[in-house]
Ligand SMILES: NC(=O)C1=CN([C@@H]2O[C@H](COP(=O)(O)OP(=O)(O)OC[C@H]3O[C@@H](n4cnc5c(N)ncnc54)[C@H](O)[C@@H]3O)[C@@H](O)[C@H]2O)C=CC1
């Protein structure tokens with residue numbers, strides 16, 4: 001069966017929630033279209049002196065509730081449509097978290113494994129120059145996503161500041177602490193996934209300390225999620241990344257696995273478990289399957305065969321629309337991405353607020369704020385699910401988000 005693209009999935013998820021949301025038809029129609037997408041051409045000098053040209057995008061999906069917000073992804077599979085889908089998901093995520101933001105996303109079509117650190121720096125600075133007319137603290141605030149992190153954010157902040165002529169820390173979030181980053185941002189997305197797991201287990205009356213968990217993707221989000229769920233007493237029985245996967249029925253030692261990743265660059269070859277391929281990981285008999293890599297990991301084929309009792313979406317868009325339907329029919333609940341992985345943008349918001357006040361908060365304060373916001377959104381999603389009788393949690397989360405964005409459009413009105 002042919003599967004839908006991330007953009008088709010995002011639009012279908014919106015349409016599924018339409019009957020459950022009080023939103024004007026015209027506004028809903030408007031929200032199906034991103035406000036703008038810029039394509040940029042990025043020539044850089046390779047280390048051997050040759051010139052290579054890359055392509056990048058920044059999509060600003062909607063800004064009715066505040067400045068556009070969303071990460072920047074470096075990956076060989078980036079497309080304009082994918083970036084637009086991801087920018088849409090950011091719009092619904094910031095609204096569900098009730099943050100004063102809209103949604104955006106950026107991406108560069110590149111396999112960073114082919115580039116040296118110097119080449120990545122040049123690409124990042126070129127990309128920042130390319131999109132600098134559309135970003136800014138009050139306009140659009142980028143952040144990390146796949147294959148980008150604090151170092152790339154530092155280069156983006158530096159490049160933007162050079163053009164402005166003064167230091168502008170709040171043009172990006174996810175920066176290193178020494179230049180205005182916040183305590184807790186590196187761990188924030190995984191922490192949010194773990195807090196969401198706490199709530200989901202309580203809601204479904206299950207015991208997280210007894211749970212077995214398989215995680216696809218062991219980067220920023222997957223590795224922190226694994227460590228924090230391990231700390232809660234769950235057994236992380238399998239993880240995978242681009243290099244391969246490892247499985248241990250008694251639970252992997254997540255600390256040793258992180259050390260292995262640090263020294264070898266991947267999870268493959270970890271001696272605390274046997275190797276497992278990515279496809280098998282998705283079909284393991286576990287309590288929780290946690291996709292934390294790319295979109296469209298859970299297709300119809302996977303949904304028909306997976307044996308997890310719960311899907312916890314740490315990645316953006318990991319489940320296709322048709323797979324969602326199969327999981328619904330099979331009574332496998334899915335805790336949706338726009339709720340589960342919102343910890344990152346919540347703490348990005350806190351970083352942006354600290355930068356604008358030139359004041360910094362301690363880790364305890366940041367984590368408490370993160371927990372309060374994501375817990376409120378979980379309760380609101382459950383409430384919408386129960387009261388509006390939506391078919392699943394994703395539709396409930398979208399209904400809440402759509403109404404908030406729709407309301408902002410309604411009160412602002414259309415430019416005549
Ligand atoms: N970094 C953040 O703060 C946030 C990230 N996300 C989402 O979480 C997901 C992961 O992002 P990060 O951890 O930041 O990226 P990352 O670049 O740190 O890690 C990505 C991981 O996925 C693995 N991976 C890639 N393709 C794979 C495949 N086919 N099978 C198995 N593993 C594969 C990589 O090897 C790596 O371990 C993405 O969907 C991203 O959009 C969502 C919210 C915030």
Ligand SMILES: O=C(O)CCC(=O)C(=O)O
Pocket residue numbers: 069070071072090093141142143144145173174316341342344345346348349
């Ligand atoms: O931290 C942010 O602003 C956005 C993170 C992101 O790209 C995401 O939530 O998908």
